[in-house]
Amino acid sequence: MRLRLTALAILLVLAVVLFPVALLPVSAQMQLAAWLGPAAYRAPAATQAVPMGTPEVACPEDLRGWRDAVQSGVEGVDVLASPVCSPDNPHLVIAAVKGTNRVSHDTLMKSGLTPDAVEKGADLDGDGDPDEITIRLEVAELNGASPDTPDLMTTYDIAPGIQPGLWVFVPKTFGMATKNFESNVARDMLRAPSPAIRVEQGDKVRIVLENTHYMPHTIHLHGVDHPFVDSNGEGNDGVPQVSEVPVMPGQARTYEFAARQPGTMFYHCHVQPDVHVLMGLQGMIVIEENRPDNHVQTLNIGAGQVRAPSRAVRETWDQEYDLHYQDIDREMNNLIQRSNSPRQTIRELHRDYDITDATTDYYLLNGRSFPFTFRESIVTTGADEKIRLRVLNGGRESIALHTHGHKVTVTHRDGVLAAPEIRDVVALAPAQRLDLTLDTHNDGLHSYGPGIWYFHDHHERAVTTDGISPGGNISAIVYKEYQGENGWPKTQGVAWDAYFTPAYYQRRIPVWQSYDPFGFFGDPQASAGQAVRTLLFGLVLGLMIMLLAGFRRYSATSAKLVK
Numbered sequence: 001m002r003l004r005l006t007a008l009a010i011l012l013v014l015a016v017v018l019f020p021v022a023l024l025p026v027s028a029q030m031q032l033a034a035w036l037g038p039a040a041y042r043a044p045a046a047t048q049a050v051p052m053g054t055p056e057v058a059c060p061e062d063l064r065g066w067r068d069a070v071q072s073g074v075e076g077v078d079v080l081a082s083p084v085c086s087p088d089n090p091h092l093v094i095a096a097v098k099g100t101n102r103v104s105h106d107t108l109m110k111s112g113l114t115p116d117a118v119e120k121g122a123d124l125d126g127d128g129d130p131d132e133i134t135i136r137l138e139v140a141e142l143n144g145a146s147p148d149t150p151d152l153m154t155t156y157d158i159a160p161g162i163q164p165g166l167w168v169f170v171p172k173t174f175g176m177a178t179k180n181f182e183s184n185v186a187r188d189m190l191r192a193p194s195p196a197i198r199v200e201q202g203d204k205v206r207i208v209l210e211n212t213h214y215m216p217h218t219i220h221l222h223g224v225d226h227p228f229v230d231s232n233g234e235g236n237d238g239v240p241q242v243s244e245v246p247v248m249p250g251q252a253r254t255y256e257f258a259a260r261q262p263g264t265m266f267y268h269c270h271v272q273p274d275v276h277v278l279m280g281l282q283g284m285i286v287i288e289e290n291r292p293d294n295h296v297q298t299l300n301i302g303a304g305q306v307r308a309p310s311r312a313v314r315e316t317w318d319q320e321y322d323l324h325y326q327d328i329d330r331e332m333n334n335l336i337q338r339s340n341s342p343r344q345t346i347r348e349l350h351r352d353y354d355i356t357d358a359t360t361d362y363y364l365l366n367g368r369s370f371p372f373t374f375r376e377s378i379v380t381t382g383a384d385e386k387i388r389l390r391v392l393n394g395g396r397e398s399i400a401l402h403t404h405g406h407k408v409t410v411t412h413r414d415g416v417l418a419a420p421e422i423r424d425v426v427a428l429a430p431a432q433r434l435d436l437t438l439d440t441h442n443d444g445l446h447s448y449g450p451g452i453w454y455f456h457d458h459h460e461r462a463v464t465t466d467g468i469s470p471g472g473n474i475s476a477i478v479y480k481e482y483q484g485e486n487g488w489p490k491t492q493g494v495a496w497d498a499y500f501t502p503a504y505y506q507r508r509i510p511v512w513q514s515y516d517p518f519g520f521f522g523d524p525q526a527s528a529g530q531a532v533r534t535l536l537f538g539l540v541l542g543l544m545i546m547l548l549a550g551f552r553r554y555s556a557t558s559a560k561l562v563k
Contacts, residue, residue, distance in 0.1 A: 007547060045525045050523055077295070083487055085376070086375040090307065093297060093308050099130065100117045112175065116172065117173070120298075129293055131203050139281070140177065141166070142280075146340065155184045156192065158192070158364060162369070170190050171189060194282055196299070197298065198285075200287070200288050200296050202290050204258045209247050211247040211252065214345075218239070221265070222266035224266075225258075226255070228243070234253075238269070262287045264285075264286055266431060278326075288310055288312045291310070302366055303367075303377075321379055324367075325364065327395035327396060329396075363465075363472035365377050370475075378475055380480065387437070387440070389437075391433060391434045394431070401426050402458040404477075406446060406448070408424070410423060422446075450482060471505065498514050510523055
């Protein structure tokens with residue numbers, strides 16, 4: 001017994017000597033220094049470089065020549081040159097303008113659309129453009145599970161290595177959902193956001209939802225002038241509780257409208273909208289002003305620049321852009337990756353998941369987060385241009401959209417003409433739409449001059465990706481003299497290599513490592529001496545616990561013998 005007490009005393013002294021002082025409260029550390037004197041100077045640990053891996057190519061080469069302009073000699077449609085790294089398919093743009101039932105077989109095949117994806121019919125008012133429009137949409141799942149492989153299927157990256165689960169409306173296509181037989185990557189048309197639909201005021205529009213998904217869905221024409229019932233007396237508002245039974249898997253329904261008012265509108269699923277809208281079943285609808293011979297680009301895949309602006313657009317604007325903002329709760333969206341059972345997924349999404357506990361992890365502009373936004377969704381311009389920006393907030397959170405180097409003019413709210421306001425921060429509530437005029441006249445008010453000017457949501461969390469900055473919905477207004485031949489901005493700041501690696505958004509790379517020449521801001525190297533000291537402290541603590549346990553057993557045994 002005496003030996004054990006002696007051993008315990010020795011271990012107690014060792015524990016006091018080895019105890020990490022840094023674990024004590026600051027007041028206790030100061031009192032200890034007053035008693036024993038300050039500790040000897042200890043040089044800080046050296047900085048440890050963290051390997052980041054090979055970054056993605058920031059601006060992939062345009063091997064298909066999609067950035068080039070297409071003159072009206074091809075199908076009679078002019079397609080603007082695309083000034084961005086990842087341009088839209090110009091053949092799809094032509095098919096969206098002419099109609100998939102009115103283009104050549106060659107253009108149709110290059111577009112990837114089916115012959116009935118965008119059908120254009122009669123010129124009802126005799127003004128030279130079609131007024132009967134039929135659009136067929138399907139439902140695609142991105143980054144979902146598959147019974148055939150443990151890997152995610154039909155993958156879609158919103159940023160390097162980040163693949164949240166998504167559902168999207170997509171135009172009716174032929175062929176594979178992925179780019180090829182050897183890849184799980186989704187083809188170009190299968191992406192977020194759901195396509196912007198653009199038609200003309202007064203057009204007779206039919207949107208056919210062919211439900212290719214394993215859950216019921218509808219389409220609600222939010223803000224669009226439409227009757228409560230269609231021409232057959234069936235529900236036309238998309239709301240299951242009052243309008244119609246949802247479109248079940250394998251079924252189809254047609255939604256009809258002939259909008260009397262132009263404006264920027266919204267469409268989305270209205271089945272369990274707390275989940276389905278935020279999973280990605282949402283898109284922009286633009287009703288353009290009626291003009292003679294006004295051929296409209298009916299689909300704008302992924303939003304962004306309208307590459308075939310109509311006569312109504314060209315008479316006032318140099319360019320037009322669709323900007324669609326979304327936000328994602330990873331805990332909800334990734335539930336579709338946990339099971340191959342539709343019943344299990346339905347239960348987890350619609351009964352177990354509680355949106356009132358939601359947190360937002362990812363912020364998207366036109367289906368991507370920074371730095372991928374700079375591949376697709378920058379606004380490019382020259383001096384003295386007048387650009388129309390149609391903005392939709394499709395997320396659960398409000399947006400405070402801020403433009404650097406410019407003040408925009410608010411002209412319409414929710415498709416309705418508004419008193420003009422010049423602002424460098426404009427607010428959008430969830431589901432709200434704004435029409436903005438970006439005037440690049442360098443007068444110190446509308447524009448401060450050429451450059452690469454950020455625009456982003458000024459809620460600070462919105463410029464992060466899963467809490468890591470820079471990320472989120474950052475984009476830029478880029479003047480042509482600041483843009484390279486491949487479409488990438490000629491930035492003058494820090495290198496972007498780290499931002500194009502999954503490691504950066506996995507929190508593995510010090511945020512300033514790439515431009516920290518003195519190693520002040522990296523991760524410190526672990527101290528071998530401190531590691532040994534901590535290990536010994538743990539060992540001493542363990543031995544003390546063993547001895548104390550032995551005392552307890554000894555006391556219990558002695559008590560039994562006394563009895």
